[in-house]
Amino acid sequence: MKEIIAVVRINKVSATKKALVQVGAAGFTALKVMGRGRLVEDKAVIAERRATLLALAQKDDYNTEKLITKFLDGTRLFPRRMFTVLAHDEDVPKIVAAIIEANKTDYNVGDGKIFVLPVLDAVRVRTKESGDAAI
Template sequence: MKEVVAIIRPNKINATKVALERIGYPGMTAAAVLGRGKQRGIAGECGFCVAPELIAQGKTSGMKYIPKRLIIVVVQSKDVDAVVKTLVGVNRTNQIGDGRIFICPVENAVRVRTGEEGEQAIL
């Protein structure tokens, strides 16, 4: 089993949810998060505009943090490539700030209600 952690744009959360459900992964954990990458913040990520002439002059200093969405999905190891391909397909805009995907090993999972373990707990 693998844990797929994706950091995406807030406006892509619904499309991502639909796309994951389409490939058989309707369950996920999602949270609103703040962060920034090596671009040090992008003013265009938020609901306000920066004048193009200021951008051209380099007079924007970025933002401390940018609102993003964190999605976590635990998947069978054989499905990792399909899930990552789906996440990239939905979230790629070819612009700075499209996000990141991390894949981590999962040693075990336990469904609290039934006590099922391993892949049975995530199916």
């Protein structure tokens, strides 16, 4: 048994849910979280989106610029959705591939991370089944 923890963009939640159903992992728990990733060292990666967001901003002062840059280069915490999925060992690659497929964007950064953790045991409350049968 494995626990798959995926931190994804909030606007990709419905796509992720759909993808999970399609690979046969319908059960999940989702949480609203705040997070940040690795610092963006190559400013060229975020230059284009920074320009778009700056054009959308109403006030054109220094603070707005600083805020947008901080959001994009990863120094600030930003909202994300955290999915927790329990899976049988053999289903893990399939589910990971589906989550990656659903969440990939052209922005190069900020698409999220997926962690796979071992699980010692699971119990279904209704039937008291434990182990692989509980998933």
